[in-house]
Amino acid sequence: MTKNxxxxxxxxxxxxxxxxxxVLGFCLDTIGDEMIxxxxxxxxxxxxxxxxxxxxxxxxxxxxxxxxxxxLADAQPNCGFEIEIYKKIKPxxxxxxxSASACGSVFAINELLGRPYNKTQxxxxxxxxxxxxxxxxxxxxxxxxxxxxxxxxxxxxPLEVLQLPTPKDMYATIIHPQIEIKTSDARAILPKxxxxxxxxxxxxxxxxxxxxxxxxxxxxxxxxxxxVIVEPHRSRLIPHFAEVKSAAxxxxxxxxxxxxAGPSIFTLSKGIENAKSVERAMRDVYxxxxxxFETYVSRINTGGIKIL
Amino acid sequence: MTKNxxxxxxxxxxxxxxxxxxVLGFCLDTIGDEMIxxxxxxxxxxxxxxxxxxxxxxxxxxxxxxxxxxxLADAQPNCGFEIEIYKKIKPxxxxxxxSASACGSVFAINELLGRPYNKTQxxxxxxxxxxxxxxxxxxxxxxxxxxxxxxxxxxxxPLEVLQLPTPKDMYATIIHPQIEIKTSDARAILPKxxxxxxxxxxxxxxxxxxxxxxxxxxxxxxxxxxxVIVEPHRSRLIPHFAEVKSAAxxxxxxxxxxxxAGPSIFTLSKGIENAKSVERAMRDVYxxxxxxFETYVSRINTGGIKIL
Numbered sequence: 238m239t240k241n242x243x244x245x246x247x248x249x250x251x252x253x254x255x256x257x258x259x260v261l262g263f264c265l266d267t268i269g270d271e272m273i274x275x276x277x278x279x280x281x282x283x284x285x286x287x288x289x290x291x292x293x294x295x296x297x298x299x300x301x302x303x304x305x306x307x308x309l310a311d312a313q314p315n316c317g318f319e320i321e322i323y324k325k326i327k328p329x330x331x332x333x334x335x336s337a338s339a340c341g342s343v344f345a346i347n348e349l350l351g352r353p354y355n356k357t358q359x360x361x362x363x364x365x366x367x368x369x370x371x372x373x374x375x376x377x378x379x380x381x382x383x384x385x386x387x388x389x390x391x392x393x394x395p396l397e398v399l400q401l402p403t404p405k406d407m408y409a410t411i412i413h414p415q416i417e418i419k420t421s422d423a424r425a426i427l428p429k430x431x432x433x434x435x436x437x438x439x440x441x442x443x444x445x446x447x448x449x450x451x452x453x454x455x456x457x458x459x460x461x462x463x464x465v466i467v468e469p470h471r472s473r474l475i476p477h478f479a480e481v482k483s484a485a486x487x488x489x490x491x492x493x494x495x496x497x498a499g500p501s502i503f504t505l506s507k508g509i510e511n512a513k514s515v516e517r518a519m520r521d522v523y524x525x526x527x528x529x530f531e532t533y534v535s536r537i538n539t540g541g542i543k544i545l
Numbered sequence: 546m547t548k549n550x551x552x553x554x555x556x557x558x559x560x561x562x563x564x565x566x567x568v569l570g571f572c573l574d575t576i577g578d579e580m581i582x583x584x585x586x587x588x589x590x591x592x593x594x595x596x597x598x599x600x601x602x603x604x605x606x607x608x609x610x611x612x613x614x615x616x617l618a619d620a621q622p623n624c625g626f627e628i629e630i631y632k633k634i635k636p637x638x639x640x641x642x643x644s645a646s647a648c649g650s651v652f653a654i655n656e657l658l659g660r661p662y663n664k665t666q667x668x669x670x671x672x673x674x675x676x677x678x679x680x681x682x683x684x685x686x687x688x689x690x691x692x693x694x695x696x697x698x699x700x701x702x703p704l705e706v707l708q709l710p711t712p713k714d715m716y717a718t719i720i721h722p723q724i725e726i727k728t729s730d731a732r733a734i735l736p737k738x739x740x741x742x743x744x745x746x747x748x749x750x751x752x753x754x755x756x757x758x759x760x761x762x763x764x765x766x767x768x769x770x771x772x773v774i775v776e777p778h779r780s781r782l783i784p785h786f787a788e789v790k791s792a793a794x795x796x797x798x799x800x801x802x803x804x805x806a807g808p809s810i811f812t813l814s815k816g817i818e819n820a821k822s823v824e825r826a827m828r829d830v831y832x833x834x835x836x837x838f839e840t841y842v843s844r845i846n847t848g849g850i851k852i853l
Contacts, residue, residue, distance in 0.1 A: 256748075257748065257752065258745060258748075259745045259749075260745065260748065260749045260752065261752070389749065389752045389753065389756065390749065391749050391750070391752075391753045391765075391768065391769070392746075392749065397768070399752075399753060399756050399765070401756065427741065428741070429740060429741060430738040430739060430740055430741070431738060431739060431741055431744055432737060432738055433735065433736075433737060433738070433739055433774070436739055436744040436747065436748075436774070437566060437567045437568065438700075439744065439748055440564075440565065440566075440568065440744075440747055440748035440751040440752075441567075441568045441697065441698065441699050441700065441751075442699070443748040443749075443751050443752040444565065444568065444569070444697045444699075444707075444748075444751040444752060444754070444755045445697065445699045445707060446752070447752045447755040447756050447759075448697065448707050448709065448755050448759070451755075451756070451759040457699075457707070460699065460705070461699070466741070466744070
């Protein structure tokens with residue numbers, strides 16, 4: 238018998254991972270939303286509670302609602318679902334806030350329906366919700382949330398997600414300066430065309446990064462974690478980005494870059510001690526400014542969304 | 546005691562491999578040059594014999610000579626070397642003819658000197674010779690010749706080569722239409738800038754290709770072997786490219802694309818039977834034209850250059 242109610246943890250995620258703009262991502266586990274989803278006799282999607290941040294209750298205007306409606310339209314179950322959202326990931330932070338909502342609801346509904354859909358299909362429904370937030374269908378935050386670990390979105394149409402190996406002992410540190418970057422600004426600042434030479438550097442790094450994950454080669458990871466395409470432009474929207482990055486690298490981070498569209502900055506480290514030392518170094522940079530910030534240290538979450 | 550003379554087989558190679566322009570390459574073993582290199586009392590590099598194709602005897606004007614001179618300038622041995630070149634790979638064929646010469650001489654001299662240099666260093670010297678042929682330092686044909694199998698050139702400055710795994714049972718088929726493409730034309734036809742969306746597709750494919758090699762996933766290899774950057778432009782320089790590619794894919798090739806700068810077209814296959822069937826299909830296309838051609842079927846050569 239399937240359950241009538243489920244409580245889940247939908248983790249924050251980091252997209253792009255320096256070299257892999259629009260395709261690479263990884264999953265965190267010390268920060269994420271909680272959601273409770275339960276079956277209702279009445280058909281439809283009903284968002285009954287939202288705590289943490291102010292978001293629309295109307296299902297069609299809420300990313301968790303939109304992805305849930307997409308799944309319902311396909312599954313045509315003889316019931317509806319109500320959703321409670323305990324939002325912990327601040328919208329606009331760059332660590333997959335909308336994505337956690339979009340995939341949390343469909344993951345939970347899929348469980349309550351007895352898992353009719355595989356992970357790729359669940360991600361596909363979640364893309365409908367993500368599109369409400371970002372204006373286009375992306376999966377680079379959704380895939381790590383649903384699959385866990387490091388993922389590569391090979392294509393979105395049709396959706397194809399590759400699960401990459403996660404080296405043992407790998408940790409991430411995130412610093413989230415509490416500033417707002419408008420998605421429209423983050424996009425407008427990017428050129429539409431790039432020199433072939435830069436693109437070659439980028440795909441050499443993507444290939445090297447994937448090889449490094451497979452061979453557990455931390456030194457190579459370090460040499461691959463560079464972004465010559467997006468970071469030179471978008472980093473201008475994040476105050477003190479260069480100092481934060483430099484502090485992280487000086488303290489032994491494998492790499493540092495913009496998490497998603499920012500403003501959060503992510504780093505990767507070998508071992509939790511290094512991740513904590515990098516956290517302190519990054520905090521020191523923003524502590525000397527007037528900008529409020531939060532930091533998170535997390536192992537790479539290889540399980541993705543989980544049932545609580 | 547080290548030997549005074551060595552005979553080697555310096556194989557043909559395929560660069561770019563559809564998705565990995567300028568970074569990916571693999572090594573063949575049914576076609577390649579032979580070279581004999583022997584120590585001389587007189588210091589210097591002396592090209593004493595060239596058979597097969599007409600190439601300059603003057604060391605400074607011959608790619609094998611230039612790479613050898615670069616190694617000598619660094620090694621400062623108390624001797625010189627004479628080189629005999631038995632050229633089997635037609636210059637300008639797109640399967641690494643100059644590269645085979647450039648890396649053959651330095652591989653052989655390194656052996657005769659007792660291997661003072663590692664494979665990356667040998668490749669670095671070979672780049673000097675390759676630069677004479679192509680005008681700039683590239684290693685995407687050199688690396689598979691020296692390392693064997695599939696390689697990824699992460700960067701050329703400093704040179705870093707990654708050896709990728711070769712799936713068992715992988716074969717290549719090459720068709721070489723006997724037409725001339727000028728390197729200057731092959732370059733001029735490429736735009737200097739590309740849309741970000743195409744670059745993203747390309748690096749998703751590079752990452753997928755590397756993952757597929759590590760996981761022995763032939764289906765994924767097939768989906769990753771696409772080139773949205775270079776092939777749409779350069780294929781216009783190769784008559785009947787679209788028909789040849791289409792014939793290869795219809796007959797079960799994993800992928801088909803331009804080998805290096807062309808005009809050769811490469812395909813990859815699972816198993817020799819498929820590679821031979823693809824060879825027949827491609828021959829059929831050119832057989833109905835006035836264009837002369839050669840074909841080669843080869844397993845992927847995981848050993849690279851070898852001593853005969």
